[in-house]
Amino acid sequence: MMQLVEVRMTRTVVTVGPADTLAAAASKMEAGPFRRLPVVEADQLVGIVSEFDLRRYADALDSTLVKTAMTRHPITVRPSESLAYAATLMRQHKVGALPVMYLGKLVGIVAAKDLMMPEPRPLPEWDPRNRG
Numbered sequence: 001m002m003q004l005v006e007v008r009m010t011r012t013v014v015t016v017g018p019a020d021t022l023a024a025a026a027s028k029m030e031a032g033p034f035r036r037l038p039v040v041e042a043d044q045l046v047g048i049v050s051e052f053d054l055r056r057y058a059d060a061l062d063s064t065l066v067k068t069a070m071t072r073h074p075i076t077v078r079p080s081e082s083l084a085y086a087a088t089l090m091r092q093h094k095v096g097a098l099p100v101m102y103l104g105k106l107v108g109i110v111a112a113k114d115l116m117m118p119e120p121r122p123l124p125e126w127d128p129r130n131r132g
Helices: 022-031 051-056 083-093
Strands: 036-041 044-050 097-102 105-111
Touching (some): 022 051
Antiparallel strands (some): 036 044
16 A cells, blocks of 8 residues: 555644744754754745755854755645655655645655655764854
């Protein structure tokens, strides 16, 4: 039987806003713990920010806004799509998670680890608490 995204997705999604600082995003990731956060403004998904994005601004997390570092128009899936399709999208686009959208609303997130897949860009040596 085909497994659907809704079976494996995380339904309680921690998000950030485009005007939040990267330091705020880093502390939410650390508390999670997770490696990426959907960026939501006025109930709309406007981007996604990852540990990889934070790393590019490691010396300026307190002064850089999420909207500067985020990926706009992230690749998304619907809850009714298959896990195989989600895995294919992640591999094709080299992303480690997909926001899950239903009727224009963010309803979850599915990550590579939820699909037992390796991360596309492992970052084991970077710790947001050790900035630099």
